[in-house]
Amino acid sequence: MPITYTSGEQVEVYRFSFPVTIGVPLLALFLQAFVPLRFPRFAVYFDLPLLVTIFFAMARRNPVSGLVTGSVIGLAQDMLGHNPIGLYGIAKTVVGYGASSLGVKLDVENAGARFLVTMGFYLVHAAVYFTVARYMVNMTQSFSWVYGLLAGLANSFVGVGLYFLLDKFKQRT
Amino acid sequence: MESVLGRYRNLIILVGVLFLQVLGLATQVKRTGNDEEHTRLIRIWVVGAVTPFERGLVWMQNGTGNLWHNYFYLRGVRAENRQLKLQIEQMRLEQVRLSEDAAQARRLQTLLAFKEQFISRTVAAQVIGSSGSDLSRIVYIDKGENAGIRKDMAVITSDGVVGKVLLVYPSVAQVLVINDQSSGVGALLEKTRLQGVLRGTANGEVALERVMSDEQVAVGEPVLTSGGDQIFPKGLPVGTVNNVSAGKDLFLNIKVKPAADLSKLEEVLVLTEKRERESSAEETGHVRAADILAQRLPSVPDKPTVDPKAAGGAGTKPAASDTPKPPATALSPKKPSIALDEATGSKPKTTNTNPLTTAPTTPKPKQFAPATPPPSQTPAQSPDAGTAPQ
Numbered sequence: 001m002p003i004t005y006t007s008g009e010q011v012e013v014y015r016f017s018f019p020v021t022i023g024v025p026l027l028a029l030f031l032q033a034f035v036p037l038r039f040p041r042f043a044v045y046f047d048l049p050l051l052v053t054i055f056f057a058m059a060r061r062n063p064v065s066g067l068v069t070g071s072v073i074g075l076a077q078d079m080l081g082h083n084p085i086g087l088y089g090i091a092k093t094v095v096g097y098g099a100s101s102l103g104v105k106l107d108v109e110n111a112g113a114r115f116l117v118t119m120g121f122y123l124v125h126a127a128v129y130f131t132v133a134r135y136m137v138n139m140t141q142s143f144s145w146v147y148g149l150l151a152g153l154a155n156s157f158v159g160v161g162l163y164f165l166l167d168k169f170k171q172r173t
Numbered sequence: 174m175e176s177v178l179g180r181y182r183n184l185i186i187l188v189g190v191l192f193l194q195v196l197g198l199a200t201q202v203k204r205t206g207n208d209e210e211h212t213r214l215i216r217i218w219v220v221g222a223v224t225p226f227e228r229g230l231v232w233m234q235n236g237t238g239n240l241w242h243n244y245f246y247l248r249g250v251r252a253e254n255r256q257l258k259l260q261i262e263q264m265r266l267e268q269v270r271l272s273e274d275a276a277q278a279r280r281l282q283t284l285l286a287f288k289e290q291f292i293s294r295t296v297a298a299q300v301i302g303s304s305g306s307d308l309s310r311i312v313y314i315d316k317g318e319n320a321g322i323r324k325d326m327a328v329i330t331s332d333g334v335v336g337k338v339l340l341v342y343p344s345v346a347q348v349l350v351i352n353d354q355s356s357g358v359g360a361l362l363e364k365t366r367l368q369g370v371l372r373g374t375a376n377g378e379v380a381l382e383r384v385m386s387d388e389q390v391a392v393g394e395p396v397l398t399s400g401g402d403q404i405f406p407k408g409l410p411v412g413t414v415n416n417v418s419a420g421k422d423l424f425l426n427i428k429v430k431p432a433a434d435l436s437k438l439e440e441v442l443v444l445t446e447k448r449e450r451e452s453s454a455e456e457t458g459h460v461r462a463a464d465i466l467a468q469r470l471p472s473v474p475d476k477p478t479v480d481p482k483a484a485g486g487a488g489t490k491p492a493a494s495d496t497p498k499p500p501a502t503a504l505s506p507k508k509p510s511i512a513l514d515e516a517t518g519s520k521p522k523t524t525n526t527n528p529l530t531t532a533p534t535t536p537k538p539k540q541f542a543p544a545t546p547p548p549s550q551t552p553a554q555s556p557d558a559g560t561a562p563q
Contacts, residue, residue: 079215084201138202
């Protein structure tokens with residue numbers, strides 16, 4: 001299966017029902033807030049709202065839709081914490097835009113591509129968050145490439161499984 | 174112009190959305206002080222949407238756990254009960270020793286007219302959620318404004334300090350944990366009495382700052398709250414010194430291991446009310462180790478209260494000022510110590526009212542003696558039968 005699309009090939013664009021559009025991000029936020037109570041390292045390595053953002057953005061293949069999805073999920077994630085609202089919002093807006101733009105050009109239906117895309121966007125997300133938090137909000141941040149790569153790998157593995165699960169909710173336009 | 178807008182429409186929207194968020198962020202950063210109050214209305218939507226699920230899940234989890242532990246899984250409960258009883262006995266003895274020390278401390282504090290903060294009311298709450306991010310170390314509890322929780326109230330567990338209430342909603346509250354970067358707790362080292370500020374670090378550790386590098390700080394030394402922050406009462410356990418190294422700007426870099434397990438919080442106490450009052454030497458009654466030990470003896474029955482007049486006939490000379498108050502603690506023995514002394518016919522121990530010359534009383538073997546042994550009790554059964562009136 002080709003990884004990139006040529007001009008002659010049809011790009012599949014998907015949409016989702018309203019309950020899925022609202023329920024899946026809400027469930028991701030809920031799990032992200034609840035699971036660390038039982039498994040404290042979960043919040044350190046995993047970012048479920050980011051995976052959901054990437055999935056919706058890649059499936060819809062519409063940059064505006066992708067950035068709005070990322071923005072809304074990111075802002076909601078910000079509201080659960082106590083840091084200024086907008087840190088996750090900005091980072092996920094960029095990821096949503098990037099993932100949907102990439103979805104137009106790449107075949108993001110196979111596991112390998114999904115793994116690499118998730119890994120890449122995890123690092124983009126971390127870099128944007130770090131930059132904004134450090135240089136705009138003046139928060140003390142420590143960034144480690146080793147940790148970033150490990151967390152990126154962990155999210156990519158979980159992401160590939162999650163995307164195949166969420167594929168069941170896709171509806172052809 | 175239109176073609177340019179159409180061509181770069183997505184990019185323009187992206188820049189617009191990012192610009193709006195940066196603008197919002199800048200507004201929040203520019204504000205100082207109670208920024209949480211300004212964003213409270215926005216945050217409440219998401220908190221309101223997520224916390225009911227968390228609350229429900231915690232409730233279900235607790236219900237299932239309780240059913241299993243309270244009805245099905247009762248193996249070893251008898252042995253555990255016996256062990257706990259023994260532990261309680263030991264703790265009661267320890268408490269007596271500590272209360273003696275506390276009484277002495279109070280007398281000295283009274284002399285100096287020290288003011289103390291007392292925890293007068295707490296609300297127990299269940300931890301139901303977190304921020305979901307390691308960059309914002311907060312937890313949500315299932316009690317809020319409706320339960321009397323207010324901003325800046327201290328949150329603790331039986332092990333030690335957890336954090337303070339940051340935002341309060343009607344039925345939930347947000348607690349800033351002490352290992353968050355923006356947290357700050359006034360703390361002191363128990364032995365050296367050195368004061369500092371306890372802060373969270375970027376990687377979730379807790380550090381004691383502002384302790385000069387020429388001070389001697391030992392690893393393992395307990396850290397307590399100093400009360401200087403006006404949030405936590407003085408003397409609550411915070412943790413122990415884990416690592417000491419030279420820091421920058423003439424200060425030590427002291428890492429503290431929190432006493433409470435901050436990564437696995439389940440139930441917490443919110444200090445909803447604390448009172449400040451001058452300590453009084455008369456607050457603690459005398460509870461002697463002898464009384465506790467006397468209660469432990471299976472052969473010693475509860476002693477009837479002896480009428481001072483009747484006891485006077487046996488040769489005692491009780492004075493009104495000598496009568497100690499019964500202890501107010503729940504662990505107090507059933508009879509105050511004076512009853513034993515009166516009943517034994519010996520002269521009651523006089524309480525020295527001068528705080529400067531008062532020394533802590535130490536239990537003596539003869540105080541083990543019960544007042545009147547029961548008819549069935551032989552002298553050999555009594556630990557100190559010789560002192561009891563026959």
